[in-house]
Amino acid sequence: MIRLKIETSGLIVTILAIGLLTFSTPVLAKSPNYTTKDLNEQLVMATVWMQTSAEYRALCYQAFNVAKMNLDNFLANYKGSKPVAIIADADETLIDNSAYEAWLIGKDFGYSSKTWTPWMQAAEALAIPGAVEFLQYVKSKGVETFYVTNRKMVGYDGTKKNLAALGFPDVDKKHLLLRTKSSDKQARRDIVLKDYAVALYLGDNLNDFESAFAKKPIDGRFAETDRAKDLWGTKYIVFPNPTYGEWEAAVIEGNWGASAAEKNKMRKDSLRVWDR
Ligand SMILES: [Mg+2]
Numbered sequence: 001m002i003r004l005k006i007e008t009s010g011l012i013v014t015i016l017a018i019g020l021l022t023f024s025t026p027v028l029a030k031s032p033n034y035t036t037k038d039l040n041e042q043l044v045m046a047t048v049w050m051q052t053s054a055e056y057r058a059l060c061y062q063a064f065n066v067a068k069m070n071l072d073n074f075l076a077n078y079k080g081s082k083p084v085a086i087i088a089d090a091d092e093t094l095i096d097n098s099a100y101e102a103w104l105i106g107k108d109f110g111y112s113s114k115t116w117t118p119w120m121q122a123a124e125a126l127a128i129p130g131a132v133e134f135l136q137y138v139k140s141k142g143v144e145t146f147y148v149t150n151r152k153m154v155g156y157d158g159t160k161k162n163l164a165a166l167g168f169p170d171v172d173k174k175h176l177l178l179r180t181k182s183s184d185k186q187a188r189r190d191i192v193l194k195d196y197a198v199a200l201y202l203g204d205n206l207n208d209f210e211s212a213f214a215k216k217p218i219d220g221r222f223a224e225t226d227r228a229k230d231l232w233g234t235k236y237i238v239f240p241n242p243t244y245g246e247w248e249a250a251v252i253e254g255n256w257g258a259s260a261a262e263k264n265k266m267r268k269d270s271l272r273v274w275d276r
Contacts, residue, residue, distance in 0.1 A: 034261035037108040046242035050098045064130035074199040085196035089203040090149035092241040095125035120155030123162035139169040150179040186211045204241035
């Protein structure tokens with residue numbers, strides 16, 4: 001808001017009114033009182049959509065149907081000697097953590113390992129619609145599933161308990177590959193690729209597919225996605241996640257230390273707006 005010190009009260013009212021109309025978004029963004037609690041309000045629509053929209057559910061079924069078709073196609077044409085596997089991310093690909101996101105709404109703090117660790121240990125994530133059925137189908141075809149997730153080892157027991165209780169197959173030390181050092185998943189993908197022919201990759205975050213997508217600005221992510229155009233829905237099966245992800249990092253240029261007000265501003269500055 002432009003706040004000019006003019007002693008005529010009528011003028012001040014007029015200028016403030018124009019300022020409010022013209023610069024209402026920057027006013028909010030620059031407010032020193034804009035808190036993490038305010039920023040967490042932006043999770044409401046994304047989380048409501050994941051939890052209540054049948055469209056989200058339909059998209060998940062669609063992703064697993066596409067995965068099944070491509071697995072069948074892969075197996076029908078495969079003539080190699082290595083056993084076949086798929087590589088799947090866990091969070092927002094196979095299991096639904098939206099209750100954790102919903103819990104953040106109304107709180108004055110964001111995601112942190114301090115609260116995420118107890119969530120993992122609670123083992124209360126739900127299965128993504130269609131996930132258990134698909135992975136059981138994979139198993140029935142003699143194909144192994146490797147879970148490559150960036151959950152840290154502190155969450156190993158809770159994750160194993162959660163996945164096993166939901167009915168996922170291959171939940172053991174060999175197949176459950178949590179993050180030990182790097183968040184880059186390529187080293188873990190390479191371990192699988194050494195001994196297996198990987199038919200499919202499943203993920204909600206582009207880093208679940210290739211490291212080429214990691215830590216890139218918005219344009220760079222678009223360019224890599226265009227480059228891999230033929231792989232989407234064939235080898236790479238993508239799941240919708242509007243609540244968090246590397247896309248969010250790109251919007252704030254990796255500046256996780258930015259204040260809530262700064263993040264709010266960067267998010268809003270990234271919008272393409274109707275220039276009426
Ligand atoms: Mg994920």
